[in-house]
Amino acid sequence: MAMNLGTSSSDEPEVMIDMNTTPLIDVMLVLLIMLIITIPSQLHSVNLDMPTPTNAVKKTDPIVIKINVDDQNTISWNGKPISSRAELDEKLNLASQQQPQPELHIRSHAKAKYEAVALVMASAQRMGLSKLGIVGSEQFAN
Template identity: 70%
Template sequence: MGMNVGPGSGSSEPEVMMDINTTPLIDVMLVLLIMLIITIPSQLHSVNLDMPVNTNAAKKSEPVVIKVNIEENNAINWNGKVLGSRAELAQAVADAAAMNPQPEVHIRSHAKAKYDAAAAVMAAAQRGGLVKLGIVGSEQFAN
């Protein structure tokens, strides 16, 4: 009986392996297959619809709007009525604050009116407890 001690060619270099090691490739393919199976969403045989609920709620009414115009000469118009003093302004604000629901106050100022008049209206509205306050017509000040 003989024993194989080394390479048969007599040289000290090992033989070159000509086959590809396919084990890592198979492992990667299996991992990718498992990830694909997990990430595919399951098929649903029903369609979920969010249907509107029938409510018999009353339609909301339009809010009451008080229009405050500040003229070129700093006169304050409260819904078309000229207010002569700050006391009349405070009384008009108090009357509006007592309304239920509170009205919206839209302030429109003339381009040449002083800021003092607009600030007085806003301060009176804040002191009187009005919370729905808006400034309209500010596009005239864009230029």
């Protein structure tokens, strides 16, 4: 608080220029008390001992079928060459009937024709296989 000792000779009191800080300090103290009260409730935690599941499904690795198309446009199934489109369709049909469906990893040589790779993808889609992946595409980056 400020006290103003006036030296004026008139009967009217002088205007106080100093700011009254008492209400500001009161508001600050109220906010401080509210903060002190609310912090423990925000930091309070409840520790629960949850049971561990006993019938958890064991994760199995997926079955992977590797289909390669070489520079002579020869299609091979897990390293064994396929002689005809009918043989490819037969193998894809057998793979589509497996549960769970296997993953097809298709790798093509940089000089293989697009037609041969598209034939494999179209046949797989027609047989209902949905897990297709093109691997080895980093060779086409240049």
